[in-house]
Amino acid sequence: MPPDRPRAAEAPVRFRETVGLVGFGRFGRALAELFSRSGRGVRAYDPKAAVPEPWRTASPAELAAAADVLVLAVPVPAVKTALRQLLPALGSDHLVIDVSSVKKRPMEAMRELLGERIAWAATHPLFGPSSLALGERPLRVVVCPRRPGDEAARRARRLYESAGCEVVEQDADEHDRLMARSHALAFFVAKGLLDIGAGEGLPFSPPSFQAMARTIEAVRSDASHLFLAIENENPYAAEARQALLDAMSRVHAHLETAGAAGGEEDAALHIPDLGAQAPELRETRELIDELDRELLSLLARRAELARRARSIKAEHGRGVRDPVREQELLARRRAWAGELGLSPEAVADIFAAVLRFSREVQSG
Structure with a gap:
């Protein structure tokens, strides 16, 4: 089925359902914090990780008894084992969901072990612990219904939307x-660039490579087992990798031929531009729109960090506003503006507005 449009999430409220995490690694912990902030009760089981006392359970059975929704936050090869451990304690009221980056093997395991007796849904959060820590938005999740009108998928959708996520349904x-x-291709290319040391120790680099460097950084922030799952558990990843390798080999061969031919133009080496319908002004405006969207994304991330600061201030009995901190911040932004050739006072006005916005977020 074609993907539908993401739905904007409603304002979080306190829910009766408790979420139980099977696995408390970096992503399991991040999901626990996300669901906890949305007002849901959280419990977790992981014999190898330090689960905080309020969330800790001693066994899969205790976790199932305490939670309504069980989230399998484990590597793909461990999904079946986790299900077998939970199965004796599961009832008809439970919902089991996976959060794997690939769907084939987890769905096969849930279909085999849970069948129609226990509600289950396949999901893939398109974000990781780093995205949550940086306050990146939107947080998108793919939910894969098994059939039209799949109630388990609807329940999974409501769960994620209640945590502020945007949900897309996809076969x-x-x-x-x-x-x-x-x-899979992003991880594959990033791994190759890492292995050849691309970009290491460079005193400068062009914008085209800086974009690649951000991809490498994003890949390195994920656990190594995710790379293996993405590449080896996805039934279509090998084909995609081979297609890329074949294309790169053809490009390489054409470059060698073009060099021998004295630099004559080769149609196979043509890189399409933005098209004849993209004049300079339109292109510039589109770039400005992209930058404005990035600025808004950064503002949303800053708001998330402001909410976190509010919680920390509340724990220490401090108020929302800190005039000394604000003056220091504005002074530092003025200095940064001067270094970049911008008007210090104009930039200070912008950040004064940002501070007002942050205070509103913290007071909300």
């Missing part, structure tokens, strides 16, 4: 195809 097989041509 599981098509999900894996799309991930093979995007997620």
Whole structure:
């Protein structure tokens, strides 16, 4: 089925359902904090990780008894084992969801072990611990219904939307195809660039490589087992990798031929530009729009950090406003503006507005 449009989440409220995390690694912990902030009760089980006392359970059975929704936050090869441990304690009221980056193997395991007796849904949060820590928005999640009117998928959708996520519904097989041509290729290219030391020790680099460097940084922030899952558990990843390698080999061969021919133009080496319908003004405006969208994304991330600061201030009995901190911040921004050739006072006015926005966020 084609993906539908993401729905804007409603304002979080306190829910009766408790979420139980099977696995408390970096992503399990991040999900626990996300659901806790949305007003849901949280419990977790992981014999190898330090789970905070209020959330800790001693066994899969205790976790199932305490939670309504069980989230399998474990590597793909461990999904089946986690399900077997939970199965004796599961009832008809439970919902089990996975959060794997690929869908084929987790769905096969849930179909085999849970069948129609226990409600289950396949999901893929398109964000990681770093995204949550940096306050990046929007937080998108793919939910893969098994059939039209899949109530388990609807329940999973409501769970994520209540945590402030945008949900897209997608056929599981098509999900894996799309991930093979995007997620898997991004990790594959980043791994190759890392292995050859691309960009290391450079005193400068062009914008084209800086974009690649950000991709490498994003990949390095994820656990190594995710790379293996993305590449080896996705049934379409090998085909996508081979297509890329074949294309790069052809480009390499054409470059060698072009060099031998004295630099004559080769149509196979043509890189399409933005098109004849993209004059300079339109292109510039589009770039400005992109930058404004990035600024808004950064503002949303700053708001998330402001909310976190509010919680910390409340724990220490401090008020929202800190005039000394604000003056120091504005002075530092003026200095930064001068270094960049911008008007210090104009930039100070902008950040004064940002501070007002942050105070409103913290007071809300």
